[in-house]
Amino acid sequence: MKIGFVGVGKMGGGLARNLIRRGYDVSVFDLNQAAVERVLEVGGKAAASITDFSSTADVIFTSLPMPRHLTDLLIDEESLLGQMKAGAVVIDVSTIDPSTARRLSDSASQEDVDFLACPLGKGPAQAEEGTQPIYAGGRPDVYQKYEPLLKDISTSVHYLGDVEQATAFKIVSNLIGMTNALVLSEGLRIGERAGIDPVLLQQLLATTGADSYQLTLRGPKMRNGDFTPGFSIHLTRKDVGLGVGMAKELNQPSPFTELALTYFDKAVDAGLGDEDCAAVYKLFDEVAPVRGAGT
Known part of the structure; x- marks a missing residue:
């Protein structure tokens, strides 16, 4: 062959x-x-x-x-x-x-x-x-x-x-995972502002209904400021955009995915497009505003 x-x-x-x-x-x-x-x-x-x-x-x-x-x-x-x-x-x-x-x-x-x-x-x-x-x-x-x-x-x-089911599955998987990365970023920032130790916060979240693949994979990246691209924000925005487009073709409401897409747009506009999608964590830092890639 x-x-x-x-x-x-x-x-x-x-x-x-x-x-x-x-x-x-x-x-x-x-x-x-x-x-x-x-x-x-x-x-x-x-x-x-x-x-x-x-x-x-x-x-x-x-x-x-x-x-x-x-x-x-x-x-x-x-x-x-x-x-x-x-x-x-x-x-x-x-x-x-x-x-x-x-x-x-x-x-x-x-x-x-x-x-x-x-x-x-x-x-x-x-x-x-x-x-x-x-x-x-x-x-x-x-x-x-x-x-x-x-x-x-x-x-x-x-x-x-058929090909529609396989490709739709991948898009659904990504839009759920990437929307979860945004919610995770928001929740971690809130917990940290409330004075919870960041390491303990993530350890204990993993024992509750808040546990997720994104918490395991990208939670430590967010905590340690490691945004080396595994899956970039550029690619994330592309996939979430495909999800919004697919939902429209199916006449299926997707309000949370549409909202998520606006935040990935903001991340690209902030100069974070080449960083890992975990870098959306920076968007929720009101004390230290986003200053672009690598900051």
Whole structure:
């Protein structure tokens, strides 16, 4: 099985390295040469362009930042789908909206190419470890064909239905998690202003109904002022925006997500866009106003 991998940054890179470790024939392409070099440390081949593998790969993975990057690559500009051999498959692990996923899937079918939407559930560390949750969507027969491949790079693979269900799940997960990060920031600031020791505050919150994944993962970051990007505010704003857009398409009210989006807009305007989403904590510091990234 020949595999091409487009986009080997923090998330895609870990998956690509695991494919190589499992013995697959993998060619990688990324505009960031340093990202490619990190993959090549464990093996694989560097592609000068997508045309190096577009017509020969049995599987092409894509991991790109924005929905438009996928449509540009696969349909509108690079027309990758039209270059692929019949019966090949695109497995996209990006975070995209259901409407875009449907367009990509339909366009793939027109080119006699299969398509799976396989968004990811956690961060780069889990991608590297091979424990990254994968939420797959597509035709059942296509999923069944490539389920062993997905399970070679993840111990947590879940089939949700078609591409709309898989991509919607990822958006719902992110909008809940990122909205929780805002509530966590607000609550921690209130507790600290009330005179509760910050370390004790977080320890005891974890024993109550206030416990959450964000408290465990980002609570210490907020307390220690460590905003090294794991998942940046720029990406957070993108995903929350996708959530608002999806809710509107479904005619489903989303007032809290819409409010959360305004705060991530404020964070970007404050110069925090490249910092971890935990940096929204700075927005709730009335004593020391936000002064921009790294402050």
